Amino acid sequence: MQAFESLTDLPRQLRHPGVRDLAWALLSPPLLSQPPWRQRHPLSASGWASHPGRLTDWLRQLDQQPESLDHWLAQASNRRLGLYYEKLWQFALDQAPGVELLAANLPIRIAGQTLGELDLLLRDAEGVHHLELAIKLYLGPRHGDGGNPSEWIGPGSHDRLDRKLEHLSQHQLPLSASPESRQVLAQLDAQPASAELWLGGYLFYPWPGNCTAPLGANPAHLRGRWLRHNELEDFLGQGAEGCWQPLPRQDWLAPAACDAGECWSEESFRQWCQQLQPDSPARLLVRLVPNEDGRWQEAERVFVVSDRWPLQPL
Numbered sequence: 001m002q003a004f005e006s007l008t009d010l011p012r013q014l015r016h017p018g019v020r021d022l023a024w025a026l027l028s029p030p031l032l033s034q035p036p037w038r039q040r041h042p043l044s045a046s047g048w049a050s051h052p053g054r055l056t057d058w059l060r061q062l063d064q065q066p067e068s069l070d071h072w073l074a075q076a077s078n079r080r081l082g083l084y085y086e087k088l089w090q091f092a093l094d095q096a097p098g099v100e101l102l103a104a105n106l107p108i109r110i111a112g113q114t115l116g117e118l119d120l121l122l123r124d125a126e127g128v129h130h131l132e133l134a135i136k137l138y139l140g141p142r143h144g145d146g147g148n149p150s151e152w153i154g155p156g157s158h159d160r161l162d163r164k165l166e167h168l169s170q171h172q173l174p175l176s177a178s179p180e181s182r183q184v185l186a187q188l189d190a191q192p193a194s195a196e197l198w199l200g201g202y203l204f205y206p207w208p209g210n211c212t213a214p215l216g217a218n219p220a221h222l223r224g225r226w227l228r229h230n231e232l233e234d235f236l237g238q239g240a241e242g243c244w245q246p247l248p249r250q251d252w253l254a255p256a257a258c259d260a261g262e263c264w265s266e267e268s269f270r271q272w273c274q275q276l277q278p279d280s281p282a283r284l285l286v287r288l289v290p291n292e293d294g295r296w297q298e299a300e301r302v303f304v305v306s307d308r309w310p311l312q313p314l
Contacts, residue, residue: 004041007052011254012297014063018073018088023059024254025088031136031199034216036169040196042089042131045124047097054097079250085135085200086119099124102188108181116175121190128185130176130193132168136161136201137252138214139226139303146211152203155226155282155303157310161214168197204303207235226303229278235302236273242289242299244269249284255298256286263288263296278307 004027011023030039041049048055062069072091076083086104093101103121107114120131138152138161146152149162173195175181185191204226205211213221227235236244245264247256264272276283282305288296 004043004049004052004055007056010056010059012257014059015257016063016066016069017251017254018069019059019063019066020254020257021084022062022069022088022092025085025135025200026055026059026092028200028222029218029220031138031201031203031218031221032216033218035197035199036165036216037173038194038196039198040129040131042093042120042122042129042133042198043096043099045126046099058095081249081252082135084250085253086133089120089133093120093122102128102190106184108175108178108184110180115178115180116172118176118181119172121176121185121188121193123190128190128193130173130195132172132195132197134164134168134197134199134201135253136164136199137204137303138201139204139305140206140211140214142206142209142211144211146205146213147215149214149216151211152214153310155204155284155305168199173197202301207231207302224301224303226305228305228307228309229276229280230307232273232276232304240287240300242287243296244285244287246272247284247286247301252284256288256301257295257297258288260290260294260296276304280306282306282309 007027010027011020014020014023026043032039043049069091073087076087090101090104093099100123102123106118106121108116108118118130119133122129122131138154140146141151144151149165150160152161176185176193176195182191185193202222202224203213203217204224207225207227243263243266282303285302285304287299289299291297
């Protein structure tokens with residue numbers, strides 16, 4: 001990731017939503033610096049890693065002419081966040097200099113039964129790589145120090161950081177070493193393949209209060225805050241500069257941005273808050289502030305969850 005540290009602000013400089021998300025996927029820091037399996041940036045041996053300016057030029061040109069990306073993303077019938085994240089990576093790796101994308105979502109079967117899929121199979125100057133990608137958003141504990149990954153839960157209460165890491169390290173990543181996978185990889189002239197992961201996303205800390213990051217967290221991880229519905233009025237009463245508005249799920253990746261005329265009015269947001277029910281699914285709010293060129297940019301993001309969150313024991 002060192003090669004791209006100078007480009008971390010680039011997503012905020014782009015205007016097309018899909019290109020901003022693409023740049024965010026490629027350039028944002030991973031959630032963990034000490035995961036339970038080898039972590040490798042998918043572009044680490046690409047021509048873009050050795051010459052980051054080429055990646056900047058490619059993204060800026062795509063921002064001006066995004067038709068190819070729009071066409072690629074339009075082919076996906078499912079806009080689940082994880083699948084969208086994978087599609088963005090597939091688009092980039094297919095065009096990255098020095099990288100050959102051999103397969104994506106490669107099914108591994110035995111006797112007609114699917115054992116799983118390999119997210120990515122690619123070849124670069126360092127060999128063949130089986131890469132598992134994940135985009136995750138986890139909320140930390142209000143009671144507890146946060147160091148245990150089991151205390152970090154997804155906003156929908158269906159996911160937990162320790163379980164995701166266990167599934168990656170015990171099922172998804174070892175899959176490419178199985179006899180069934182080796183047969184498939186041999187047909188693609190893709191052996192041996194090194195299994196690695198790349199885990200992006202955000203960690204959200206409780207308000208009020210705080211907790212420590214989970215064990216192994218990247219010190220540079222992206223972050224936000226979370227609170228319950230009954231705390232929203234007090235939170236907003238702090239009077240932070242800017243305007244608040246909800247962020248649709250498909251826009252949860254890159255920092256939000258809009259023109260001044262697209263910002264919600266204070267009245268629109270107040271009405272939205274009044275209609276929000278105590279047991280509503282988790283909603284992501286962003287606070288936007290104006291920058292030098294008149295565009296409004298995300299200053300912080302906050303999850304508002306049900307008063308009974310988490311909704312089920314995990």
